Amino acid sequence: MRITSCHGEHALTRRGFTRTLRTDRAIDIPAFESIDLQLGGSVFSASSCYLELADGNPKEIALGPSHPSAETPSWAPLLRDMISGTVFHRPQENWNAQTVAHALSTTPERIRTALFTQGMAFTHICRTQRLMRALFESIQFKLSVADLRDRVGWGSKGDLEASFYDWFGVSLQTVARLRDDGL
Incomplete structure (x- = not known):
């Protein structure tokens, strides 16, 4: 070999x-x-x-990604996974395509295009990872909704409780009761 x-x-x-x-x-x-x-x-x-x-x-x-080619940038195949992991570990930061493009030395349009070809959108990935982090944080810690919103970087205009319920099918209050019951 x-x-x-x-x-x-x-x-x-x-x-x-x-x-x-x-x-x-x-x-x-x-x-x-x-x-x-x-x-x-x-x-x-x-x-x-x-x-x-x-x-x-x-x-x-x-x-990581394979060798670069003329059509596909080297980072494109794993872009969704890279963004997901990064947002999950640091959800409170302001994530956007410009930030990721700067880190990968490319343009925001190429980031959006690469995600589009994978059937994803940047905002959807960020929203999903913030909701997942909210689930883990609410299970581990006794936090108010306002504190949880700050910890996961949820915008002040967004309704975290409604989005959480829509995504997981349970309310934050239910998660709190399960945590208090020794889940």
Whole structure:
């Protein structure tokens, strides 16, 4: 097997020793030898490598998006997941396509287009992740609706209670009762 690092940091553990693979450098592994390959990537910094087996057909292994092409940006395939995870972990921040576009060195229009091709909208992803965070926060902590709204970044004009009920089919009061009953 031949491993070629394409982008990002990779660590290969073989025979008890770990070494870092350099970008665009290949390493050959004898047949049936046991290895561990760690691809180090993050939300906005993908990592990928090619594995070429004895049949000569390279197989791409990636943590993050695949190589860029003329039509599809490298970040496009995982854009929804990147945005979802980021908004869930920091829901109180002001998220918009401009912020994500700046982080990915692209334009807001390309962000919206990539999401549209996946059948998603930026606002829908943010709303869903904020509601999910509201569910987890309301289960864990005894918070007023106003405090919960602030913690999850819900706009002051939006009705968190009605949206929560529409999305989950239970009210925030029901979640509070379940929490108090020792759910």
